[in-house]
Amino acid sequence: MFSKLAYSVFEQSIQDYHKYDNVDQPISNPYSNDTFEHLLYLKNWIDTVQWHFEDIIRDPNIDPVEALKLKRRIDASNQERTDMVEFIxxxxxxKYSGVKVKDNAKINSESPAWAFDRLSILALKIYHMHEEATRADATPEHRNACQTKLNVLLEQRSDLSTAIDDLLTDIENGDKFMKVYKQMKMYNDDDLNPILYQNKK
Structure with a gap:
């Protein structure tokens, strides 16, 4: 099933990142660039780096100049994340271009790739919540609270994985159809963000 494959790739990406735990560590994608796994690995690597960007920028002692630089990197990462979703x-x-769509087929509220995006973020939540639930220097109360949250996240993973596989089955059978809208983000666009295009004058 696609969800099981995707989750295993997400886990591999997260484990590979944490061998170094450095936001500047270059990606070393183990999959051929013409494969679905390559897209999934790259997608999750972007998510993982951004996860740690978000940790760093919340440091109350961060230098304001460095914080602004990091905010720019987060903006760029968000754009990469969106681009990867559209590639997926x-x-x-x-893959499903040849499917005969049934007359009564319905559209889903989100595309398959945005569902995989949620699964990628969920894999990160599970990884880091497990760290907290097993952290040796934390109090028993902290570990127990995090274990309770981890149990919910694991249940959510099961439900989301089932929903993804059901969606793809429905698309493959013609019971649902894909209709993808580009995100058309405006804040990064020199021609659409008024702050940016006014400064070009």
Whole structure:
């Protein structure tokens, strides 16, 4: 099933990142660039680096100049994340391009790739909540509270994985159809963000 494959790739990416735990560590994607796994690994690597960007920028002692630089990197990472989602949806559009859509087929509230995006973030939550639930220097109360949260996240993973596989089955059978909208983010666009285009004058 696609969800099981995706989650295993996400876990591998997270484990690989934490061998160094450094936001500047270059990616070393183990999958051929013409494979679905390559897209998944890259997607999660972007998510993992951004996760740690978000940790760093919340340091109350961060230098304001460095914080602004980091905010710019977070903005760029958000754009990369969106671009990767659209690449993954392109994979599914091509994969199911020959499917005969039934007359009563319905559209889903989100595309397959945005569902995989949620699974990628969920894999990160599970990894880090497990760290907290087993942290040796934490209090028993902290570990127990985090274990309770981890149990919920694991249940959520099961439900989301089932929903993803059901969606892909429905698309493959023509019971649902894909319709992908580009995100068209405006704040990074020199021609759409008024602050940016006014400064170009």
């Amino acid at each position: 949806d392109s994979f599914f559009l091509k």
